[in-house]
Amino acid sequence: MDTRLARNKLTDLMAAFTGYVGKHLPTDVLDKLAELRAGETSPLAAAVYDSMFENLAAAARLDRPCCQDTGAIQFFVRAGARFPLLGDLAGILTDAVRRATIEAPLRHNAVETFVEKNTGDNTGSRAPWIEWEIAGSGDPGQDEAVIEVYMAGGGCSLPGQAKVLMPAAGYEGVAAFVFDVVASYGVNACPPLLVGVGVSTSVETAAMLSKRAILRPLGSRHPNPDAARMELLLENGLNRLGLGPQGITGNATVLGVHLESSARHPSTIGVGVSVGCWAHRRGTIRIGADLSHEVLSHKEASL
Ligand code: SF4
Numbered sequence: 001m002d003t004r005l006a007r008n009k010l011t012d013l014m015a016a017f018t019g020y021v022g023k024h025l026p027t028d029v030l031d032k033l034a035e036l037r038a039g040e041t042s043p044l045a046a047a048v049y050d051s052m053f054e055n056l057a058a059a060a061r062l063d064r065p066c067c068q069d070t071g072a073i074q075f076f077v078r079a080g081a082r083f084p085l086l087g088d089l090a091g092i093l094t095d096a097v098r099r100a101t102i103e104a105p106l107r108h109n110a111v112e113t114f115v116e117k118n119t120g121d122n123t124g125s126r127a128p129w130i131e132w133e134i135a136g137s138g139d140p141g142q143d144e145a146v147i148e149v150y151m152a153g154g155g156c157s158l159p160g161q162a163k164v165l166m167p168a169a170g171y172e173g174v175a176a177f178v179f180d181v182v183a184s185y186g187v188n189a190c191p192p193l194l195v196g197v198g199v200s201t202s203v204e205t206a207a208m209l210s211k212r213a214i215l216r217p218l219g220s221r222h223p224n225p226d227a228a229r230m231e232l233l234l235e236n237g238l239n240r241l242g243l244g245p246q247g248i249t250g251n252a253t254v255l256g257v258h259l260e261s262s263a264r265h266p267s268t269i270g271v272g273v274s275v276g277c278w279a280h281r282r283g284t285i286r287i288g289a290d291l292s293h294e295v296l297s298h299k300e301a302s303l
Contacts, residue, residue, distance in 0.1 A: 001291070003085075007092060009291050010085055014096035014147070016303040017295070018073060019104030021149045021283035022065040025056060026297040028218040029194075029280045032255045036192055036245075045250030052245065052278060067279040070106040071151030073097050073128040076215060078135045080142025084289055089145075090130055097121070097128045109154075131208070143289035146296070148215050151281040159185035162198075162207040162272035174199055174271045175234060178257075181273045182238055187247035194218070194255045194276035195238065201264040206272035213258035214276045215284075217297075222259050231257045245278065255280065 001009070025033075037049035059066035075093050079086055100106055101122045110124040111117065122128070136142025161181050165173045178197055186193055198209025221228040234257040244250020255278070264270065276282070284297040295301040 006085060006291060007088060010089075010287070011092050011095045011099065013285075013287070013291070013293055013303065014093060014149075015099035015103060017283060017285050017293075018096055018100035018149050019106070020298070020301060020303060021281050022070045022100075022104050022106055022151060023059050023063065024298055024301070025066065025280065026282055026284075027299040028297075029255065029278075029282075030056075032218050033192070033278065036252045036255070040245075040251050042244065042250050044248060045244045048245040048248060048250075065104065065106065066281070067153065067277075068107060069153040069155065070104070070109065071153040071281065072109050072157075073100075073106075073122055074131070074150045074152055075128055076131045076133070076148040076150065076212070077145060078133040078147075079145035080136045081134060081140055082143040082289070083145045083287075084143070084291075086145075093128060093130060093147075094123050097123055145287045147285050147287065149281075149283045149285075150215060153190075153277060153279070153281075156189040156193075156275050156277035156280075158188050159275045160207070160210075160273060162203040162210070162270065164201075164203055164206075165269040165271060167267055167269060169269055171230065173269060175230070175237075177271050178234055178273055179237065182253070182275075183241060186241075186243055186253065186275065189275045190277035190279065191243045191247055192245060192252050192255045192278055193238075193243075194280050195234070195257045196272075196274040196276070197234070197257065197259045198270070198272035198274075199259065199261040199264070200270045200272075201262070201268050202270045203272065205262060206270035207274070208272070209260040209262065210272035210274040213260040214274050214280070215282055216258050216260075218256050220258070222261070224261075227259050227261060231259050234259075 196213030198206040
């Protein structure tokens, strides 16, 4: 395919997908919300869950975003070295955000720092934010890309924190930090929350791992059995806070807790917390070398 045509095709696709993600929640989040609704015993909390589903149905019917805050757009790209247009992908994703801002439409959420002016199209310096990963290590012929789109709303970004703990703080210190963050700020983030926890050496690595944790499919577990157990213990403990949907109290606080980790310096425990809200707008799309695509996050998605 001619390079210009290919560029236009991928821009069209990513603009459409970005807009779609703003209007439809991924299947795993919908399923979890339905499960929490079914298990809710407070009539008021049950009514709030019902209003969430009514809101989602109206967004789909009217073809509008399911929350007024369509967030700061972030992309997490995992691409093979031979993915066509790789060198142009940052520009393509930026153009896709400009297009989605008009066509979806998306709220204007990019204020240029130090200039203090809204750019009006959700782009700006390092906006959209793009994280890169090279896929298929050991396979230089890898030619597809998997792109996550995430809409980082203001309310759900607000609780995010990272800190380096003294080594003696141990995993108890990690748990205490997670509880402090969620108990202090979680109510601002439109519960039920998806809580991502990163454990690493320093603030930036722990923070990025905590963000990657909320991109994992709900219900997935850390491959280390002790870490997976900690995810479950944190989930159970945070649910006992009983924030309930939109923080009005109820049986649950979280959609889930996901933990990501790296090997770390023995003298530190870096811990990061990122939070997703009930309207967790995360979309995953796989794009082939011929620009065919498959939406992985949303069953029955049509672009
Ligand atoms: S926290 Fe989520 S649901 Fe609440 S206003 Fe922000 S983006 Fe919307």
